[in-house]
Amino acid sequence: MKVGFLGLGAMGLPMARNLHKQGLLTAVWNRTPGKATELAAETGCVAAATPAEVAALCDVVVSCVSADADVLNMVTAALPGLKRGAIFIDCSTISADTARLAAAQLREHGVEFLDAPVSGGVEGARNGTLAIMVGGHAATFDKALPALNAMGKTVTHFGPTGLGQAAKATNQLMCAGVIQACAEAMAFAKAEGLPLDKVIDTLGKGAGSSWYFVNRAPNMARGTFPAGFRLALHDKDLKIVKDMAARHGVQLPLIEMTLLHYRRLLEQGHGNEDISTLFRLKDALFNDVDRPVNPAP
Numbered sequence: 001m002k003v004g005f006l007g008l009g010a011m012g013l014p015m016a017r018n019l020h021k022q023g024l025l026t027a028v029w030n031r032t033p034g035k036a037t038e039l040a041a042e043t044g045c046v047a048a049a050t051p052a053e054v055a056a057l058c059d060v061v062v063s064c065v066s067a068d069a070d071v072l073n074m075v076t077a078a079l080p081g082l083k084r085g086a087i088f089i090d091c092s093t094i095s096a097d098t099a100r101l102a103a104a105q106l107r108e109h110g111v112e113f114l115d116a117p118v119s120g121g122v123e124g125a126r127n128g129t130l131a132i133m134v135g136g137h138a139a140t141f142d143k144a145l146p147a148l149n150a151m152g153k154t155v156t157h158f159g160p161t162g163l164g165q166a167a168k169a170t171n172q173l174m175c176a177g178v179i180q181a182c183a184e185a186m187a188f189a190k191a192e193g194l195p196l197d198k199v200i201d202t203l204g205k206g207a208g209s210s211w212y213f214v215n216r217a218p219n220m221a222r223g224t225f226p227a228g229f230r231l232a233l234h235d236k237d238l239k240i241v242k243d244m245a246a247r248h249g250v251q252l253p254l255i256e257m258t259l260l261h262y263r264r265l266l267e268q269g270h271g272n273e274d275i276s277t278l279f280r281l282k283d284a285l286f287n288d289v290d291r292p293v294n295p296a297p
Helices: 012-021 033-043 051-057 068-081 096-107 121-127 138-151 163-191 196-203 211-222 231-246 253-267 275-287
Strands: 003-006 025-029 060-063 087-090 112-115 130-135 152-159
Touching: 003 012, 003 051, 012 025, 012 033, 012 060, 012 121, 012 138, 025 033, 025 051, 051 060, 051 068, 060 068, 060 138, 068 087, 068 096, 087 096, 087 138, 096 112, 096 163, 112 138, 112 163, 121 130, 130 138, 130 163, 138 152, 152 163, 163 196, 163 211, 163 231, 163 253, 163 275, 196 211, 211 275, 231 253, 231 275, 253 275
Parallel strands: 003 025, 003 060, 060 087, 087 112, 130 152
Antiparallel strands: 112 130
16 A cells, blocks of 8 residues: 655654554655655655645545645645545544535545544654544445554544544544643642642542643643644634534533633634643633632641
8 A cells, every 4th residue: 555645744744654664655745845855855755746746656645734724725736646546534623514525526536535533642643542533435444444553543433424523523522621621620739739740640640630631731830831732723623613513503611611711822822832721821810819828727
């Protein structure tokens, strides 16, 4: 199987490297060509000038880009090079409707499509341990498994096109709740005067622990928020969830609250930080009130 990769960002670059480790990576393309050139020098793959050039060299094309319009642009750009029977796998987080639109466009040219958004952060992308949620034809999923398994540890077929994105939307909703709880808990622990390193070590092994607490509470303790999952991207994802819920006539309080908080952080210029930067707002709650800290008994 010859696999091409479109989009060598924080997630895409390590995913492409893992395809190379399995001997699958043939060609890559990136909007800023320097990353593609560097990866080609590292792996021996082709740094293509266009997505169509990648497609012409490959049986499977994987894209990992930022937003719905980007995915549709990648499909359009790759189409001139895609062969009938090729598989286009999109690992971006987009709406289910956009995934279905991309699938329909490709189907007209005899190309198969899988929506395959991923979860697990840059750590999961680097270690090849991503959870990959896939929508599309079962037979296409089976054919694409060598590529999917090279990038992820848990690879699940959820059903027809769009259901991979529905599963990812569910995941993003859960992430909103977890990061809210972690940020609030860490701000509370700080206000109580607890040693935060011990809080992380001990509570990270308790019933309230989560991947986000273990991996992102240290950011909060340090007050630095290097991008693992950028707040601006989660904001985009939660707006997708909000629109999907609205079709059921439902407004989800957790989504509304988190989007409000994210808007404040975006206005403050924190959009490119990790979502653990939500701690800034929770910490400010305690700093904005007069209170006794560890009052004497």
